[in-house]
Amino acid sequence: MITKGQRLPRGVQVLERGWLSSNNVLLIGPQGTALVDSGYCTHAAQTLALVGHALGERPLDLLVNTHLHSDHCGGNAALQAQYPRLRTLIPPGEAAAVRDWDESKLSYLATGQECPRFSFDGALTPGSTVNLGEHQWEVHAAPGHDPHAVVLFQADARLLISGDALWERGFGIVFPEMWGEPSFSEVAATLDLIEKLDPSCVIPGHGSVFDDVAPALAAARERLDAFVRSPLKHARHAMKVLIKFKLLDARRIAAKDLDAWLARSAYLAEVHERFAADRDLQEWSNELVEELIRSGAARREGEFILDSA
DSSP states (O other): OEEOSTTSOTTEEEEOOOSSSOOEEEEEETTEEEEEOOOOGGGHHHHHHHHHHHHTTOOOOEEEOSOOOHHHHTTHHHHHHHOTTOEEEEOGGGHHHHHHTOTTTTTHHHHTOOOOOOOOSEEOOTTOEEEETTEEEEEEEOOSSSTTOEEEEETTTTEEEEETSOBTTBOOOOHHHHTTOOOHHHHHHHHHHHHHHOOSEEEESSSOOBOOHHHHHHHHHHHHHHHHHOHHHHHHHHHHHHHHHHHHHHSEEEHHHHHHHHHHOHHHHHHHHHHOTTSOHHHHHHHHHHHHHHHTSEEEETTEEEEOO
16 A cells, blocks of 8 residues: 555655565655665565556665664665665664674574565664655654664654554564563653654554554553563563564464474573473463464464464
8 A cells, every 4th residue: 555645745655564564665855765664575576566666767766774673674685686776774773783694683583584684885873864755854763662773753744754663553562571671661762752753643664654643652651551560461462473473474384383483483482481481382382372363363274374364
């Protein structure tokens, strides 16, 4: 879905994707073209087609990432191959990991997800501005979901590109919490930052563009409070999100292969050790899968587990 219209300034288009790939924000102006976030790698061909159709004969000049989770930067390599003069900017906190392509520091090994290697040309430094399309955008640090994430704010239009810091109905799972780094307070600080910026419209990393920002912030804070009261609730939710992501990617997977994938998941092992060490790992992980099935987020057909989206 391509979102245009009165809520967005001239030259801003949102390529709304499903939950496997992040939304892509395309910005077109007289000084060049830019894309914010590139989706997951298995959707790379679709990303190229959508961007190419929207640009027509124009090249893509600039690619920026709000953060480097695989569903936001998995299409970087394909776009760089398609547009040889493309410049790429990333949050500075993981520049060394990208330069060395350290997949453990970049989370791809721990999540069991894929991301083809890509390069970068510079950093989206918090406190700076970046020209995207026709407008200057402020770069703000937005830790919590990812410690190195940024959000982009266009002050004249009061338009926020929020990545996974704020959705209409929540925010991204708080990854650092899973390996024992307290980060719920950083989520709260990021929500406070967004409230202070006072956007009139938000382009989230997933889901539709929305302008009811106050209710979204209230819902996010309510969700955060529930996680603060019960870190185990957040941990179980996070693991089910990772399993759901795997099902979205595979669509259909043999139960034994899913068990093997779960057994290799470093995040699952860490969360199990912190929150359920008294339980058998396979029994605990199978319980999470069964909860997804009971909720309708997955279904079982014989020896296979299928995504139900």
